[in-house]
Amino acid sequence: MLKSFISICLVLSCFNGLSQNETTNTTTEKKPLQYKEAYGLRVGVDLSKVLRSYLSEDYTGLEFSGDYRINQKLYVAAELGNEKKTMQEDLYNFTASGSYLKLGVDYNNYSNWYGMSNSIFFGGRYAMSSFSQTLNNYSLFNSNRYWQPENFVPGSDVAEEFKNRNASWIECILGTKVELFANFYLGASVRLSYLVSNSDSDRFPNLYIPGFNKVTDGSKFGSSLNYSLSYFIPIYKKAKSPKKKKGKPENK
Amino acid sequence: MRYKKKFGFLILLLTLIFFTNCEKDDICVDGDTPLLIIRFYDINDETKLKPVPLLRIVGEGKNTTVNTIADRSSKLDSIGLPLKIDATTTSFSFIKDSADSEGEVKTETGNIDILNFTYTTKEIFVSRACGYIANYEDLGNTITTDSDLWIKKIEVITTTIENKPGAHVKIFH
Numbered sequence: 372m373l374k375s376f377i378s379i380c381l382v383l384s385c386f387n388g389l390s391q392n393e394t395t396n397t398t399t400e401k402k403p404l405q406y407k408e409a410y411g412l413r414v415g416v417d418l419s420k421v422l423r424s425y426l427s428e429d430y431t432g433l434e435f436s437g438d439y440r441i442n443q444k445l446y447v448a449a450e451l452g453n454e455k456k457t458m459q460e461d462l463y464n465f466t467a468s469g470s471y472l473k474l475g476v477d478y479n480n481y482s483n484w485y486g487m488s489n490s491i492f493f494g495g496r497y498a499m500s501s502f503s504q505t506l507n508n509y510s511l512f513n514s515n516r517y518w519q520p521e522n523f524v525p526g527s528d529v530a531e532e533f534k535n536r537n538a539s540w541i542e543c544i545l546g547t548k549v550e551l552f553a554n555f556y557l558g559a560s561v562r563l564s565y566l567v568s569n570s571d572s573d574r575f576p577n578l579y580i581p582g583f584n585k586v587t588d589g590s591k592f593g594s595s596l597n598y599s600l601s602y603f604i605p606i607y608k609k610a611k612s613p614k615k616k617k618g619k620p621e622n623k
Numbered sequence: 624m625r626y627k628k629k630f631g632f633l634i635l636l637l638t639l640i641f642f643t644n645c646e647k648d649d650i651c652v653d654g655d656t657p658l659l660i661i662r663f664y665d666i667n668d669e670t671k672l673k674p675v676p677l678l679r680i681v682g683e684g685k686n687t688t689v690n691t692i693a694d695r696s697s698k699l700d701s702i703g704l705p706l707k708i709d710a711t712t713t714s715f716s717f718i719k720d721s722a723d724s725e726g727e728v729k730t731e732t733g734n735i736d737i738l739n740f741t742y743t744t745k746e747i748f749v750s751r752a753c754g755y756i757a758n759y760e761d762l763g764n765t766i767t768t769d770s771d772l773w774i775k776k777i778e779v780i781t782t783t784i785e786n787k788p789g790a791h792v793k794i795f796h
């Protein structure tokens with residue numbers, strides 16, 4: 372029984388080999404075999420923000436990301452998110468809460484082997500955020516301890532909300548996306564941001580901007596990290612355009 | 624060559640991120656609630672600074688001397704006094720020729736003048752590390768009259784107390 376099964380397999384594999392040979396022969400005679408790459412929309416969610424929302428009481432956040440492939444290396448990319456973060460400083464406590472949108476491009480700089488679609492990319496974004504800041508409580512700093520040896524004089528303990536704050540910034544991104552299994556990608560990126568505009572007030576400045584992260588005194592730079600899980604929705608397939616460069620014939 | 628370039632870019636980016644994370648935000652160095660600065664002048668020659676002999680200053684309701692000046696010094700012609708942030712008035716006992724009486728129960732033998740400062744408090748946000756400080760506005764003063772005032776005249780130079788150099792009040796004696 373087993374013997375016959377193996378022999379049948381062998382016979383069949385012969386046929387298989389034959390038929391393959393035939394087809395490849397016919398195609399190579401007429402035109403070279405073209406490898407078609409999938410184009411489409413990739414949508415994802417930021418895992419780190421979801422995880423931090425569960426782990427930390429002071430943070431809730433959610434970010435959706437998406438990119439659409441427009442040619443061999445270029446992707447149009449966007450992120451849409453919402454964050455709420457409470458920060459306890461030495462003498463005050465505040466909550467920043469709001470939404471943000473980032474638009475830009477990713478440029479894949481990784482040449483994939485046949486059948487793979489991973490990426491190591493550089494990207495740029497223009498981002499804007501609309502949010503509010505709430506000063507929950509504060510005390511007045513005084514290094515002289517003559518009148519209050521024990522503690523600092525508390526200010527108002529009624530929460531004070533500063534609405535309609537907004538900011539915009541540009542981001543420079545270095546990241547990677549790796550295909551875990553069919554159409555599922557795990558991505559990570561580091562982002563360096565530079566504030567372009569920031570609506571402030573003397574009473575209470577913006578110390579945390581949703582999407583931008585912490586704002587540092589006297590600096591317009593910020594940085595953030597992003598870990599995303601995304602799903603690729605293939606829309607159409609297009610052949611990889613042949614390389615114009617000489618001396619690299621294998622990538623046709 | 625291409626990979627070297629990529630690697631270089633990565634290092635540059637990581638360095639930049641490293642530097643942006645070095646923050647001066649954790650220590651407050653940018654501001655503090657200011658002191659009320661008083662300078663003592665000669666009543667006979669109003670441009671001449673004149674130190675108060677054996678000056679002692681005690682805040683109203685406190686049994687310790689003000690911690691910003693040397694106690695019973697005869698060299699001070701300029702002093703800084705802390706005001707109460709959570710009030711709109713602060714009183715001090717200005718004691719000239721301060722000394723203790725001899726005997727079992729020590730009492731003050733110097734000339735005590737009680738000076739009261741009135742003001743309004745303004746909260747100002749300084750920086751992430753410092754948070755809020757207080758500044759004072761609408762500075763005014765009253766002196767409690769007694770039979771022997773060593774303070775002859777008080778002049779408010781500026782009614783706003785901020786972290787700027789210069790005296791706020793002149794006292795002539």
